[in-house]
Amino acid sequence: MRPAIRVNELGKRFGDFVAVEGVTFDVEEGKITALLGPSGSGKSTVLRMIAGLEDPSSGEILLAGEDQTHVSVQDRKVGFVFQHYALFRHMTVSQNIAFGLTVRKEPRNKRVKRVNELLELVHLGPFGDRFPDQLSGGQRQRVALARALAPQPKVLLLDEPFGALDARVRQDLRRWLDELHRELGITSVLVTHDQEEALELAHKVVVMHEGKVEQIGSSEAIYNEPATPFVASFVGAANVIRGLVIGGRVQFGEQQLDGAEHLNDGDAAHAFVRPHDVLVSMERADGSSSPAVVEALSNLGWTSKVRLTLPDGQALTAQVPNDKLEGVTEGKRVFVDLRNAKVFAPGGRAVEPSDELAAV
Amino acid sequence: MGMTVGSGGSTSGAIRTHASRTRLIRGLLIALALSYVSILLLAPLAGIVWAAIKGGMDVVSETFARADVRHAFWLTGIITLVTVVTVTVLGMLTAWVLVRDDFPGKRFLNALVELPLAVSPVTVGLMAVLLFGTGGWFSDFFAARGIQIIFALPSMILVTIFISIPFVIREVGPVLEELGTNEEEAALTLGASPIQTFFRVTLPNVKWGLLYGMALSTARALGEIGAVLIVSGSIQGQTETATLYVFRALEERQEASGYVVALTLAAISILLLAAIETFKHRQSKEARS
Numbered sequence: 001m002r003p004a005i006r007v008n009e010l011g012k013r014f015g016d017f018v019a020v021e022g023v024t025f026d027v028e029e030g031k032i033t034a035l036l037g038p039s040g041s042g043k044s045t046v047l048r049m050i051a052g053l054e055d056p057s058s059g060e061i062l063l064a065g066e067d068q069t070h071v072s073v074q075d076r077k078v079g080f081v082f083q084h085y086a087l088f089r090h091m092t093v094s095q096n097i098a099f100g101l102t103v104r105k106e107p108r109n110k111r112v113k114r115v116n117e118l119l120e121l122v123h124l125g126p127f128g129d130r131f132p133d134q135l136s137g138g139q140r141q142r143v144a145l146a147r148a149l150a151p152q153p154k155v156l157l158l159d160e161p162f163g164a165l166d167a168r169v170r171q172d173l174r175r176w177l178d179e180l181h182r183e184l185g186i187t188s189v190l191v192t193h194d195q196e197e198a199l200e201l202a203h204k205v206v207v208m209h210e211g212k213v214e215q216i217g218s219s220e221a222i223y224n225e226p227a228t229p230f231v232a233s234f235v236g237a238a239n240v241i242r243g244l245v246i247g248g249r250v251q252f253g254e255q256q257l258d259g260a261e262h263l264n265d266g267d268a269a270h271a272f273v274r275p276h277d278v279l280v281s282m283e284r285a286d287g288s289s290s291p292a293v294v295e296a297l298s299n300l301g302w303t304s305k306v307r308l309t310l311p312d313g314q315a316l317t318a319q320v321p322n323d324k325l326e327g328v329t330e331g332k333r334v335f336v337d338l339r340n341a342k343v344f345a346p347g348g349r350a351v352e353p354s355d356e357l358a359a360v
Numbered sequence: 361m362g363m364t365v366g367s368g369g370s371t372s373g374a375i376r377t378h379a380s381r382t383r384l385i386r387g388l389l390i391a392l393a394l395s396y397v398s399i400l401l402l403a404p405l406a407g408i409v410w411a412a413i414k415g416g417m418d419v420v421s422e423t424f425a426r427a428d429v430r431h432a433f434w435l436t437g438i439i440t441l442v443t444v445v446t447v448t449v450l451g452m453l454t455a456w457v458l459v460r461d462d463f464p465g466k467r468f469l470n471a472l473v474e475l476p477l478a479v480s481p482v483t484v485g486l487m488a489v490l491l492f493g494t495g496g497w498f499s500d501f502f503a504a505r506g507i508q509i510i511f512a513l514p515s516m517i518l519v520t521i522f523i524s525i526p527f528v529i530r531e532v533g534p535v536l537e538e539l540g541t542n543e544e545e546a547a548l549t550l551g552a553s554p555i556q557t558f559f560r561v562t563l564p565n566v567k568w569g570l571l572y573g574m575a576l577s578t579a580r581a582l583g584e585i586g587a588v589l590i591v592s593g594s595i596q597g598q599t600e601t602a603t604l605y606v607f608r609a610l611e612e613r614q615e616a617s618g619y620v621v622a623l624t625l626a627a628i629s630i631l632l633l634a635a636i637e638t639f640k641h642r643q644s645k646e647a648r649s
Contacts, residue, residue, distance in 0.1 A: 053548070053549070073548040074552060074553060080545075086543050088561055099552070103551050103556050144546075147546075148549070
């Protein structure tokens with residue numbers, strides 16, 4: 001099937017600064033695709049180039065198979081939702097939503113009908129005559145979404161849409177957006193730095209770092225099969241264990257870990273292990289267990305964060321369900337079993353992994 | 361027990377003394393600001409009102425019946441109108457360029473905009489004479505085409521525009537800056553053309569700043585005398601503006617009619633500023649309720 005959006009070898013330079021380089025990906029019809037990355041990774045610049053708000057320095061953008069690289073913003077017919085809402089502050093909610101229809105000279109009765117439809121859709125029926133500064137952040141962002149949807153765009157582009165909201169509202173709005181998308185099925189591109197948001201909402205995730213694509217895949221693939229050390233550390237929390245490759249395994253202290261078959265003997269290696277893949281027990285389970293000392297224990301509700309030190313001095317964090325703690329307390333000597341380790345050669349384009357959690 | 365009461369009393373006493381001293385200082389500062397403004401602004405205004413009306417309504421009607429007074433007001437009106445239209449359109453454009461674009465020499469242009477505030481209008485008049493007067497850089501060019509610049513309306517409008525340039529730019533610039541580009545970008549993605557975006561989104565948002573700038577430009581153009589005096593030659597019934605009439609009236613010992621004209625000019629400016637202040641206040645109250 002032809003992709004709704006194709007981004008091909010896209011690049012953007014601001015003077016000497018390379019903001020985006022060689023970015024290529026497809027957005028499937030009717031699906032949510034997330035551009036995930038830290039701030040400064042170029043994800044918003046890519047989105048703005050898709051919308052036509054920014055001119056690419058190289059590469060091309062195809063919407064529904066047609067080259068739109070140099071088509072003006074107003075002719076691309078995309079809906080854009082900004083992080084800080086960008087509502088017209090001198091217009092009422094209804095006037096805001098109607099704007100895209102007004103400038104396209106839609107007849108008045110059609111406009112009124114569509115505005116009422118959208119007010120219902122975003123659950124703001126009674127708020128049509130309010131001004132934006134009389135609404136809460138969450139309500140404003142729903143108005144912004146209704147306004148973007150009003151002219152029936154082919155694609156919806158969302159630039160950190162929940163970034164300016166507090167955690168609780170963000171959760172609600174995220175669930176609501178998910179439901180809305182199931183209802184409307186509009187092709188959407190979501191830019192976010194929140195990996196949880198990307199994993200929850202997106203059918204496909206494009207992970208970006210320093211202007212380049214690190215990995216493209218489903219939520220599961222990004223989380224379970226990270227292609228680069230950066231993805232392993234940015235998407236989800238991960239411990240980084242440093243060691244040497246010996247016979248296809250990573251040797252650290254007296255212990256060994258599987259998964260380094262792709263590296264040469266004697267190379268340095270970084271093994272990424274998720275906190276929930278660190279099993280903690282009071283007894284040695286089998287051959288792959290390593291002794292460790294519990295440094296600190298903190299309760300996070302139904303799980304606990306266990307800070308450990310390995311025999312060679314490296315730090316390790318485990319996340320353990322409280323009912324599996326089985327007498328683990330501070331200062332105890334325990335055994336840890338490290339599962340699903342992802343091993344990479346150090347350096348390259350990865351961020352320098354810290355001894356603590358690389359990302360939390 | 362006695363110790364506790366004693367120390368408690370002295371502490372609250374110290375606080376009370378401190379509080380009353382603060383109140384005293386604040387009162388003095390308010391009094392100073394009030395008297396500074398009222399003595400320097402209101403007293404001369406009251407003086408001119410009294411001087412204008414003490415001769416009775418006869419002087420007022422006599423003054424406005426005079427052909428040279430009517431012509432002077434008509435001339436001032438033309439100059440002000442052309443000036444305000446020009447500085448509004450070009451000022452809006454310049455403010456836009458200064459806020460939204462980056463180019464070499466931007467800081468220089470930003471500073472240059474203030475020049476008319478720093479230079480005496482008399483100097484501005486002299487510069488115009490040097491450019492357009494006999495033997496000036498452009499005098500041959502216009503003389504060959506039979507166009508009279510100096511001692512005529514064109515040079516009077518030119519110098520008035522020059523001295524009125526900064527106001528619109530300085531009032532609109534910060535508002536544009538504060539507005540940012542988000543709303544304009546939103547309008548573009550919704551299918552608005554750049555022109556629709558300007559008139560439907562940008563302009564309504566900078567409206568009050570623009571009106572303020574226009575009002576200040578109007579006041580400046582109405583009251584200009586130095587530069588206009590030099591370039592116009594102040595020919596009675598021809599190149600004599602309202603302010604130049606006031607100047608001549610005082611010289612010719614016709615103070616009463618001079619005061620009437622001066623008061624009329626001041627009243628127009630003050631009413632203009634007051635009207636904008638009222639509208640602005642009303643609008644912001646509407647938006648909040």
